[in-house]
Amino acid sequence: xxxxxxxxxxxxxxxxxxxxxxxxxxxxxxxxxxxxxxxxxxxxxxxxxxxxxxxxxxxxxxxxxxxxxxxxxxxxxxxxxxxxxxxxxxxxxxxxxxxxxxxxxxxxxxxxxxxxxxxxxxxxxxxxxxxxxxxxxxxxxxxxxxxxxxxxxxxxxxxxxxxxxxxxxxxxxxxxxxxxxxxxxxxxxxxxxxxxxxxxxxxxxxxxxxxxxxxxxxxxxxxx
Amino acid sequence: xxxxxxxxxxxxxxxxxxxxxxxxxxxxxxxxxxxxxxxxxxxxxxxxxxxxxxxxxxxxxxxxxxxxxxxxxxxxxxxxxxxxxxxxxxxxxxxxxxxxxxxxxxx
Numbered sequence: 493x494x495x496x497x498x499x500x501x502x503x504x505x506x507x508x509x510x511x512x513x514x515x516x517x518x519x520x521x522x523x524x525x526x527x528x529x530x531x532x533x534x535x536x537x538x539x540x541x542x543x544x545x546x547x548x549x550x551x552x553x554x555x556x557x558x559x560x561x562x563x564x565x566x567x568x569x570x571x572x573x574x575x576x577x578x579x580x581x582x583x584x585x586x587x588x589x590x591x592x593x594x595x596x597x598x599x600x601x602x603x604x605x606x607x608x609x610x611x612x613x614x615x616x617x618x619x620x621x622x623x624x625x626x627x628x629x630x631x632x633x634x635x636x637x638x639x640x641x642x643x644x645x646x647x648x649x650x651x652x653x654x655x656x657x658x659x660x661x662x663x664x665x666x667x668x669x670x671x672x673x674x675x676x677x678x679x680x681x682x683x684x685x686x687x688x689x690x691x692x693x694x695x696x697x698x699x700x701x702x703x704x705x706x707x708x709x710x711x712x713x714x715x716x
Numbered sequence: 717x718x719x720x721x722x723x724x725x726x727x728x729x730x731x732x733x734x735x736x737x738x739x740x741x742x743x744x745x746x747x748x749x750x751x752x753x754x755x756x757x758x759x760x761x762x763x764x765x766x767x768x769x770x771x772x773x774x775x776x777x778x779x780x781x782x783x784x785x786x787x788x789x790x791x792x793x794x795x796x797x798x799x800x801x802x803x804x805x806x807x808x809x810x811x812x813x814x815x816x817x818x819x820x821x822x823x
Binding site for chain 1: 723724725726727729732733735736739740743746747749750751753759760763764766767770771774775777778779780784785787788791792795796799802803806807809810811813814817818821822
């Protein structure tokens, strides 16, 4: 414990300097990956707060909660199919997670052409998801859903819906831009010059997290 | 072997393809829970089961958490447990608000 004894002998201000200049690499992973994980941890807290607030208003309302299975049904092939749009959105997002995982893999193999193609495919699927979400919002707004009222029951439904899916949609949109920038940099050889393709994996962490959040939204908001 | 052979997280493609397929199957199952109008505790337990399995596979395999060092696993996976306290408190609070509203408005 010579190190601690040495630190204890310093004045408080010197201690601060000592601490901040000490070699304290807690996680032997690239700093970008550690920071992305810590950012995603903070995002986990944000989304959990939203979902917990939603749970709280849904438990405490005296009125019936609108039945998501019918609210999000689409009239296709001559009948109403429950929740079909949300199911398609879920599959689109899972597909994009798969292409992202492959993009990371091909990045490490230095297969630039496949990496760029898979990143662009992931971004395109993400854009498709946002487009379908815009369609869903438009449909609900036309049907009279507002953050303060809706035709089917508890008024809190609208505020929870717009808040949670809106925040998630913003994450997907940001992710699409992020992936396109990454794809451009892979294509231009930026990561070859830097000597590492770990940045593609870090972008992948963000994208998989967006999919992960959707898993919870799908379960608690749409299926519950 | 080139110098980047040991870089980052490199795993066989097949594991990603299997997990991808598994996520599709689990999503289909959770959709079928709604499609067949399962109700009550069966519905809720199946929804949570499929949700946790999907989340687990995404974090462990797609996000490579299974192969990360234990220090990083602890740092990222343990703090969210604090959220269980928030969820518990808000559930109690929600129940209380519901009962209070019932007592105040439904006489």
